[in-house]
Amino acid sequence: MIRYILKRILIMIPTLIVTSALIFTVINLPEGDYFETLAAEMQAQGEKADMSRIEFLKKEYGFDRPPVERYVRWVAGLLQGDMGYSFEYQRPVREIVGDRLLLTMMVSFATIIFTWIVAFPIGIYSATHQYSWGDYGLTFLGLVGLAVPHFLLALVFMYFANVWFGTSIGGLVDPAYLNQPMSWAKLRSVLEHLWIPVIIIGAGGTAGMIRALRANLLDELQKQYYVTARAKGLPPGKALRKYPLRMSLNFFISDIGDILPSIVSGAEVVAIVLSLQTTGPLLIRALQSQDMYLAGSFLMFLSFLTVIGVLISDIALAILDPRIRLQGAATK
16 A cells, blocks of 8 residues: 555656646747736726836746746746745735635535535435435436536525525625634624535535435445345345445545545636635636736646545545455456
């Protein structure tokens, strides 16, 4: 196991190097840079752009140098813990992301817990009561949850909250706590606003997990080992927990590679619709304005979380399911 982990860590290094090169290349593919985009926006609004200052800033931040040199400087800074400087916000990237990272993680963790609590009992019930009225009803709700886009569900929630209750459900905190440090009062305000985005973001994931758990569990319930265990008199609940349920969780464990980056990035479109102070809208705005260091450093952080999540899921799968081996060679 230790040798396998060390081997995977060594593989991560070239993976992240290639990923960083791709991120840098894609971000720099559009013509121009942040400063040229800023000058064009100012001229479109009828303002006079100070071109001498813009040229000075481009030289100050190395935009007059070859792309390869800028890439090396960026990667060297990341290795030293320096995520760069945001031109649009005029602050270090670490400070900007840090302001929103805690709120994003709270929303994502709450959404994951909500998804697990709702999906597991429903998925197990649907699999053990196949073709019952309850199974048909829950299947219909699951298909609706998969079919309705998150942003549309957010708009529906906002409309009915305003029409029926005369309240706005946008944002994660009351306006009085914006840009304020975390306190008990601010935390209480976050918890009061948290349940709406959790339900909206978790709807699709919950429906998908219900369908996947039901399908995998039905497949396991038809296998010979479960039939034999029931024939020997093992109680249904114990037989279900000991064998089929454990084997049907492989898809859930393998999804850890996607869960870790989603905890940090959050649901971008829903965050924009609900005006959530999370990192998703920040990333989209950085890509639109070509704020290279903010967008690139954030994407690299998500890439790092992805490779770590994939490693964790592989190790957890080997522990959960004895049929899975860390090495692909056949065993005798």
